[in-house]
Amino acid sequence: MGIDDEFGKSAFLHQVLQLFGTKDTAKHFIPSFFAGTYDFLFITKYLQFLTIFTALKFAIQMGSMIDKAITVREKETSDEKAKRHQDFMDFLREAQEDNLDTTNKSDMDIKISKKLTRSELIGSAQTFLIGGADTTATLIDYCLYEIAMHPEYEKIILQEIDDFITSEDDINYNKIKDLEFLDRFVKETARLHPFAFTATPRRAIETVILKCSDETFLRIDKGICILPNIPVISVDKNVWGKDANEFIPDRFLPENNENRHPMAWLPFGAGPRICPGKNLAMHETKATIVKLLKEFKFEICNKTEV
Ligand code: HEM
Numbered sequence: 001m002g003i004d005d006e007f008g009k010s011a012f013l014h015q016v017l018q019l020f021g022t023k024d025t026a027k028h029f030i031p032s033f034f035a036g037t038y039d040f041l042f043i044t045k046y047l048q049f050l051t052i053f054t055a056l057k058f059a060i061q062m063g064s065m066i067d068k069a070i071t072v073r074e075k076e077t078s079d080e081k082a083k084r085h086q087d088f089m090d091f092l093r094e095a096q097e098d099n100l101d102t103t104n105k106s107d108m109d110i111k112i113s114k115k116l117t118r119s120e121l122i123g124s125a126q127t128f129l130i131g132g133a134d135t136t137a138t139l140i141d142y143c144l145y146e147i148a149m150h151p152e153y154e155k156i157i158l159q160e161i162d163d164f165i166t167s168e169d170d171i172n173y174n175k176i177k178d179l180e181f182l183d184r185f186v187k188e189t190a191r192l193h194p195f196a197f198t199a200t201p202r203r204a205i206e207t208v209i210l211k212c213s214d215e216t217f218l219r220i221d222k223g224i225c226i227l228p229n230i231p232v233i234s235v236d237k238n239v240w241g242k243d244a245n246e247f248i249p250d251r252f253l254p255e256n257n258e259n260r261h262p263m264a265w266l267p268f269g270a271g272p273r274i275c276p277g278k279n280l281a282m283h284e285t286k287a288t289i290v291k292l293l294k295e296f297k298f299e300i301c302n303k304t305e306v
Helices: 011-021 029-037 042-075 078-083 088-097 118-131 134-149 151-164 173-177 180-192 278-295
Strands: 208-211 217-220
Touching (some): 042 088, 088 118, 134 180, 134 278
16 A cells, blocks of 8 residues: 555655654664663663664654644535645544534443543544554564465466456455455454554443353453453363364355354454454555566575574
8 A cells, every 4th residue: 555545645644644754763773772682681681672762752743743734624614625635633633523422322421521632532543543553564464474484375366366356456445345354364363463453442431240151250340451362262172163263264264154153353353442443454455465466476485493
């Protein structure tokens, strides 16, 4: 996906990409230095806390840039707005303008109807931008790893690409949707590498007693924060079968999916707080793989231990 594609047309996104690109990681002395050493030098492991300052600086810089972008939007006339590409900042600002009424939703913790404040707007934009960048890149990395590990599946993906994607113009949402094997391949990759699992903590809003599959009971008190063990759920043999640890994209064929527990596949979380970028991330991953496989072959390097 390039900045000239549909997703990249947003002026706001351009500004943010510029911010991401002003200093690449290698130029950040502290993270790049400790990234290479913290594993084996006792003292540098603990000095890593210094990276907090770099991250903080980045967050402040990003916050102030978003703040400026909002000010620009506030001064815009409706004519000016209509002429440009509408982006997620418009949706967030419209949410700010809506008078959200959540009073009748008994399962919601916050029951105040209110608009997004400016700092909530900035915070939401930051979450979208940070949550949406490295995550998708990591999923793409894992897919390429699995492609290199499974040339037999690479062949099927290539065949599917040949059948459906005949030109660069075909790499669009509707055509990518037709690549059903690639979709299963990406889902299987995400199942075996659920790297964002730490993003799913939940706090109990009331005390509950859960009955476990081994007939024991688990009491969760009001206010307790729990983190579902997604890496374990993802390879649970009771849910996925004896071959749970194997890479088998066809386990996501509709007929194999039918009786599976709805909370079995959790790389994007679940429920009202499920990742809102899920469909975008899946599309972006598949589109990127199509582009890459059209140009490159991915193989395991004999010199690298996997
Ligand atoms: C492969 C890519 C991605 C993965 C694996 C991923 C994973 C996750 C997970 C596990 C959560 C927590 C969900 C839960 O608590 O149930 C989450 C939340 C979130 N993600 Fe993603 N994400 C990805 C891409 C994206 C993208 C592309 C965007 C935005 C463009 C995005 C925006 C967000 C936001 C805003 C939240 C917070 C939602 C909330 O708290 O209500 N993510 N993501």
